[in-house]
Amino acid sequence: MSSAIRIRDLRKSYGDVQALDGVDLDVPEGSFFGLLGPNGAGKTTFINVLVGLVRKSGGTAEVFGYDVEDDYREARDRIGLAPQEFNVDRFFPIREVLQHKAGYHGVSESEARERADEVLKRVGIYDKRDTRFDWLSGGMKRRFVLARALITDPDLLILDEPTAGVDVQLRHELWETITELNDGGTTILLTTHYIEEAERLCDEVAILDSGRVVEVASPEELMDRGTDDIVVSLRDEPTAVPDFAAEDDRVEAVELDGTKLVVTAREGGLVAPDVVRKLDAAGHEIVDLEISRTSLEEVFVEMTRTDEERATERSSDADDAPSDATDDGGAGDAAAMEAER
Amino acid sequence: MSVDRTGFYALLKREVLRFVRRPRNTFVPPFITNVLYFSVFGVILGERINEISGVPYILFILPGLIVLGAVSNAFENASFSIFHGRWNRYIEEVLTSPLSYRSMVGAYVLSSATRGIVVGALVAVIGAFFTSVGVARPFYLVAFMVVVTLLFASFGIVGGLWADDFDDLTMMNQFILRPLVFFGGVFYSLNELPTLLRQVSLLNPMIYMVNGVRYGFLGVSEVNANLSLAILTALTLAVTAVNVVLFRRGYGLTD
Structure with a gap:
């Protein structure tokens, strides 16, 4: 299967800070791919490199075979992005914002109008079409950024924390919508803090920690560990x-x-x-x-623990070890091995 | 590529609609300011000032006031639109699209120049209520108006990309644009100045803009109109090219 996203040795540094430190990753076309990682792991930086909001310091990044810098127009045309932070035009009612966005992607005015109505109905905020973004509720804002990502009919839909701060019902509705899109062939790249979300939706997840991919596997494979x-x-x-x-x-x-x-x-x-x-x-x-x-979640926490956290746990286990060691000679080593695992 | 053409028109339309739908912020202020300029400088003071270059003072300042209104609004529109989009991050809607950098810059520059020309026309209409005005050289009038608004729209983009907060926008207007305009021969003739000041004034690009538009209206100019037009056109192309480079490099736009 060909790759929707192909990343090799991707690097991004801010001064001395390495936000991305040699990322290699392939996201298969048509897959539902999760990107997990603690805060500051580099997830949003990674996404922003793909859409052109962050300039990479090194390595290559391709979307459907198009380099995100050399062939930026072809790459960006295939991506729909629903970012974590709201970045919506506040001057216009939301239907017009969608029409403008579709226009930037080369969609004619008449078709953009039709598509805008269609996606607003799809995410359930059509009756708010003449309202400005600032006047929408938090949940509606989340729905809107999804609608904006869909208006260009993307081959790759990138969702950065799409359900952050939304209630359970809306979360399930959003899950249903993006699952339908994936069933229709759209590749989905999802970042989330809700491990349950990745467990339920993703075919495969990559765990990103300190700017590096520490693991790529299906949720089931990870849980088996x-x-x-x-x-x-x-x-x-x-x-x-x-x-x-x-x-x-x-x-x-x-x-x-x-x-x-x-x-x-x-x-x-x-x-x-x-x-x-x-x-x-x-x-x-x-x-x-x-x-x-x-x-x-437990596997994720274990994989993304810092060396400092592991050392703290080892030292705490070692403190407990002497009394156990008297009764059971191997207990201290076993605890240390457990911490290493 | 049709995607780029459609995208360019979409962004141009968005930018024009933004200022058209907010007349209280975009057209009412220059209207009031220019009614005051014509009343005070043209009528009240102007009647006490002799003719300059063979025309009444109110007619002499009219082209300058048109340039002042046009370039200020072209600059303000471009710098505000870019900076506000950066500040609220909605410029990302454009940046993440397949629009070429040339089309992005083209749409921002052209829409801002349009606002400048509309304000310039508004000032001319206000002037027509205070004095009778004709157009001696229509080609030069149109050419200079187009070039000076495009040039200041392009400068506005650089300002919008450079600014870190709203105070920077105010600062550019107060400390750069306004002195250039007031020492740009809007309210006085170069011939009134001592030789040294006159030579210094010739370094101010505003002199050539004001005189170019004055040449269009009155057929008189204190500098060579053709040379001015050529230099301003070259400068406009250069600044616009700089804009495209800044967009491509993501200056002020990407991390």
């Missing part, structure tokens, strides 16, 4: 439980608290049947079973 908790409630408090960890290297910890047994394991859904079988074979009666899946 975390650990799940298999929580088993037993009828009676057992005196001993089978040694799950010895027989399955996916099991990382076992904890017994009264009648509640918690098995922490990678691929928890696959490990759970074994746990149940072994408990049953050992004569334990199970009254309840629950698998608590790791969330993308």
Whole structure:
């Protein structure tokens, strides 16, 4: 599949600060691609390089094969952008703003009028067509910037935090709209702080941290890298439980608290049947079973922790280690390894 | 490319509509100012001043007031439109479009020059109520009006890109534009000045603009009209080219 976005060694520096530090990325045509990262990771800078609002310091960036600087007109014509910060013309009613934007992209006046009405209806603010942007509510403003991104019928729709600050109902409506667009073949590049949003919508996500891509994978692949908790409630408090960890290297910890047994394991859904079988074979009666899946958010937080945060956690684990080490010689090392993972 | 032509017209239309729909901000102030200029300088003081270059004082200042109104408004329109778009970031609607940089600059310059010409015409109409005025050299009148408004629209774009806040816009108007205009031969003849001051004044581009338009109206000029027109045209092309380079480099527009 060809790439909607192809980035090689993309760099952007502001003085000594490296906002983008050698980004390599391919976004397949037709995909729903998420760009995740903590504040200051470089997500908006990355997007702004594509649309021409930030000039790169080095590397190459192409949109549908067009270089964003050398072939800027072809590249920009294919992009619809709904930015995080509102940047809307406040002199004109919103329908006219849309007509102007369509005009800048070469759409004739008559067609621009039709398209403006169409996209305003699509995002549900047609009855506000003669209102200026400043007089719209927060949710309507979000809808409007999506409408403006759609008026040019883009092949690549870039949504920078499209649901920031909107209520749950609107968020679901926006999700539905952009999913429909993606089903129709539009490539979507989404940045979001709502991990659930990426989990639900994206085929693939890139995690950006300190101006670098630290991972590109599907949300499912990322979640499989975390650990799940298999929580088993037993009828009676057992005196001993089978040694799950010895027989399955996916099991990382076992904890017994009264009648509640918690098995922490990678691929928890696959490990759970074994746990149940072994408990049953050992004569334990199970009254309840629950698998608590790791969330993308937990994986994301782990991947984007700073070295300082890791060091702090290691030192805190090390402080706890001596008393454990007396009982269990490997516990301190295990904690350090966990922190490294 | 038709995308560029359609886009250029769309931006030109947007820019013209912006000032047409806000007459209280764009046309009423020069109307009031010029009624005052003609009343005070033309009628009250003018009757006490002898003829200059063979014409009554009120007729002598009329071309200067037209140039003053036209270039101030062309400059103000371009600098405000660019700066306000940057300040509120809606200029990004244009910057993220497939419009060529030449078309962007062309639309901003042409729309601002249009406002300058409309204000110039407004001043002429006001002047016609105070004195009888004819046009001796229509070609020169039109040519100078077009060139001087285009030139100051182009300067306005540089100002709009350079300004960091609204105070910078006021500063450019008060400390650069206004002194140039007032020492540009609007209200007095170069012949009235001592030799040294006269030589210094010839460095002020406004002298050539005012005299060019005066030549169009009255057929008299204190400098060579053809040479003035050629120099001003060359300057306009140069500043417009600078505008395109600034847009291409993203000066004041991109990070």
